Amino acid sequence: MWKTSSFKKEVTKQNFRSVGWIGIVYLAGLLFALPIKLMMEVSSDRPLGEYFYQRGLFQVNFEIQQLLMIVLPVLLGVFLFRYLHVKESSDFIHSLPLKRMELYNINVWNGLVILVLPIVITTLIIAIITVSYDLTGIYEWRDLWYWAGGTLCYTLLLFFSTVFVGMLTGMSAVQGVLTYIMLLFPAGITVLFYFVLDQFLYGFSTNYYMDSSIEMLSPLSDSLNLFNGSLPASRFIIYASIAVFFYGLAWVIYKHRKLEMAGQAIVYNGLKPLFKYGLTFCMMLVGGLYFQNQPSGWVIFGYIVGSLIGYTIAEIVLQKTWRVFGKWKGYLGFAVVTFLVFFMLEADVTDYEKEIPEAGNVERVFIGEGSYTYKNKNEMMMSESGYLTSADNIEAIRRLHQQIVEAGPPNDNANRKRNIFLVYEEKGQESVIREYIISEDQLQSVLKPIYESEEYKQLKYPILHVDSEDIDNIRFYVPGKEDENIVITDADKITSLVNQLKQDLNEETFDKRFPLIGDQGEVSFSLSDGGEIHVPLKRSYDRFNDWLQEQQMYEEVILTADDISKAVIMYGEGDESSIYNRFEKAAASSDHVWTVTDPEKVEMLLNRSGHDNQGSYFVALYYKGGYPEMIYRIPEDFVSRLIK
Template sequence: MPSVTSCSKERRPCAWFNITLFRKNWSRFWPLWSLYGVIWFLILTVGILNSRSIYDTMPDNYYPTGYVVYAIPMGILLSLGFGVLCAMAVFSYLYSSRPVGLMHALPIRREGLFLTNYLSGLSFFVLPILVVALLTLGAELYAGHGVDLTSLFLWGWCQCMVSLFFYSFAVFCAMFTGHILALPAFYGILNGLVFGLDALFRELARIFLFGFYTSYQLNPWVEWLTPTLCYIDRMGSTGSPNYHFTGLLPVFVYMLAGLVFTGLALLLYRRRHLETAGDVVAVSWLRPIFKYGVAFCSAVVIGTFLWSVFLPQVSHSILWSLLFFLLLTGALGYFIAEMLLCKSFRVFRQGWKGCLCFLILLTLGVSTLEVDPIGFEVRVPQAQQVVEVRLDTPSFAPYDGASSPSVLRREEDIARLVELHQTIIDHQSQLESAERVSSHSYVSQQVGDYMVDVETSGSFYFSFTYLFRDGGTMRRSYRIPVDEELLAEPTSPAAKLDALINAPGLAQQEYLSLYRSGDVLTRVNLSTYTGADQIFSSGADTQLLLDAVLTDLEEGNLGRHYLLENQDRYANCYYNDLTFHFYSQEARSELVEDGHIYQFTITIQTTATHTLEALRELGAEDVLILRSAAP
């Protein structure tokens, strides 16, 4: 009996391509390629024509180069959506028993079927792009703002390569399933799989590992393995005046990846069983991966969501309540996946053993995170190993130029932070209990002659990164509860943090981080409650104020900061700030390049005796008003 993958006739058509099937796909699925072409026609061609009326309002050289280059990233989402639609169309015969049998009974080898359908789907992108490029060229000639063949060619080439990747990846996904509705689901999930797994790991680690640093910034490898994000993040333009396109590297990389996916899809197609039409997963070795993957994602996503809804104030010390929701939703996801694979609701009798194994493994994984066998939670480095500490904290009062210290380099400051870190570890159980409760409370109290709303308790998010002498790094983040009682207890984390941010010399270092000897002080602004700044521009006046502030900083009379908006903050801080404007004699990377101008702002405090005396000499004492006395 002749094989269904080859032709037994004497005159056999070309084994690798069939022009009749190619033309049939073009005539059958004309809405796809015509809609794709119309969208690009409206974006590019009509956009160039409309540029005639608004050209005078745009920067020089914007048209046509800038318009075409800015249109390149628009094709990312278009290619993402049309890639899976075209793959669903040309390989739709794989998802029904009758069409798949008829198609493979044709006198065409499987390689010929695959390549003909693949190339016809790819042409749904390439040919409309070519037509739109020619029409846009004519629009540029008609608009009369010049013709840029280079940018037009770059647009067409980039769109073809981006479409090649997304379409090839969709075809690769199409080989794994026998159900047409499962294809877009797999395509979407696999496009964001690495990003999703990274987010799931971060969420579990944040819950179970005390001090785990959660950042919104993606690791480079996560971005590269999430093509859509990588395209969006890296493809762009330099802007005026040249409008050069940026982002060619991901275009080349994903083009090669698209060719690899095409080859893998062909290999899978050659081994595909026709009987799998209608199955959610058509490849046998992927069925357990699908089943346990659905169970794991259901456990983490749905389980943590239900836990946060039903037990929003549960303390970290009894986080084992989360395990109940993880196991419940994990089992639910497992049996749903089993039903999809078996196409039956009667899966409990044969699936309970696999579900039990999954729940045991999930329990072991959660237990490992909670027990912390590698000592992640209790690791505190030696101060001698650290060369620098980078802080990432919210601002604290008063909100001036040193309201959030950024870098610690002095040995004594690093030692204080290491001591604070050890104190946090020693108070881990108390901090975990208060970690999920971050409310702030206020009460009306009399400060001097006025009633003000002072903050009595709150929490402070504190994160930092160690830079070690050997080049390594270590990140941690904590939420530290703060109230008057904790601040009065010298061994509490709140008191240690307060001592760190008010360490001798630290405020002076932050305020004067840009100041260099020889910089010219141009003026000083004194803010007032009415909003009209009082400006001192005389050299003698500005120097008098600068010398007074520097003396107070050196003596520790100025620069006190607070973790709470408490009585001391209202009684000690004025509403007024002094802003010093400098002109640097040399260009430095941290300064504004235009004129080398920079400034720093400092809040006036009642303890700043030299600064207050200088303001009295300048006759500015009348505009000073304490925070407690501000209306």
């Protein structure tokens, strides 16, 4: 017994000699990131509130903290069990009069001391600083316990994950890489899989599923939530439980591990196919993702090249040689299975693309411009999004959906393209979620009944269900007229203007909903309860604009040719953002650049639709004394009429 205890002490001494530096680095890093930074701020002249935020200690040098707790535990796990991966060391260590359970626990507990002690010391020092300088007004004690608990849970999770992976491999480098791959795999493979579904299934909303807290699928990405203190304590418990599970599972595997497998990438033959085809599959998806915005031929090329690279790397790692180029039998089988899966996706064997819920089963339908409008549906302002519940609108959306499916994706030259996001909420069933890019011109006949319906306008314009008595004032915000503070506070004028605007909004047709180039700015209604409602200013609001004319406010509120110093028309390829700087640099003598100052022609431009995305010409309108504030694409025939 004394001899066994003596060997335990020697193993512990050797561990602290060889890897104790990791604990020192961890402690120094934590002290530098937190206590020293706290003392620097306490001793500075500026108020503490200017530096500290009200959401915890993770916001102090968070990048350093995250790097320490994600890298150092993995390094420690690799170095502590490196003896398993070197045959001579493995034979020597296992020849000692120590059982494997004892050897395993010695290394684990030595690792825990090296990792936990720096966290405990840092916590105590921060507590002393907090009491000494009374920093409880900046952060609370629970913030300190949250920091200590979060750091401890992530440190233990990374450490025991590395230990577990170390039992499955015989190479230290592979152990470190596989640890991060294992922790990132659930989130990474989910993201890649979503992109594949987006390529094959028309209507699949990658953005929606990507926004659904996908970071929670990986502890590494989830650690970013520590910064804002938004990681709940329940997640700490989950991660701590996973760490304990890996501790036990690693021990079970260690008991049955063959010592002669040191130096092998994967020590269990049953896991080798999983590693090989898993890596091949992931690299295939990455290859396809790289070419996702290219024609289908390039996407297929990406899948093939990615899978070949993945399969080759896996064979090289497993065989430990470069001479693997003659072993393609396994790849051919993988290729056949993958082809069948992709063929079934392309053929839509589940009728995913054709699925349109029956009107009688639908309680309500959400319609918006993108998944973000659904996620933030309670916060969206001036957004054409929300729930429709009337039977007529539900049926109208079903007809729209049917037309979208039958028409397929619009071509690149389609006009007035936009996103549309649909969520059918059915009785007792999961919601049916779809997202499409559509051309409004091609689907005008089915869009019109929806957009002209009273229910839809109530969503689009909240002002329609607000009483004028609840409005304190009306303000106008117009680009180029920022210096003119235009406010209406008279109750009678507010009532009169609101009534005129409501009539215009209720009578607005589908064609008039598209803004013109000159439709700039908005009118803001300040409510008695502190809220605000915004409505865009449009030339198409006849009653509203007539009222402004009667009050002699039209010229102050609506953008006119008098507010524009010039309009520059230029031929060019690209989008609005890439063409922006070229207007200032374009030579005035160029045959493809025209400067327009005639008020009548400028007014023609202002009355031109600003929603077109076709044409080889761009027009930039310059406010008086300013840079171009508006750049639009216009067609060649319009330019010809304007110039002539």
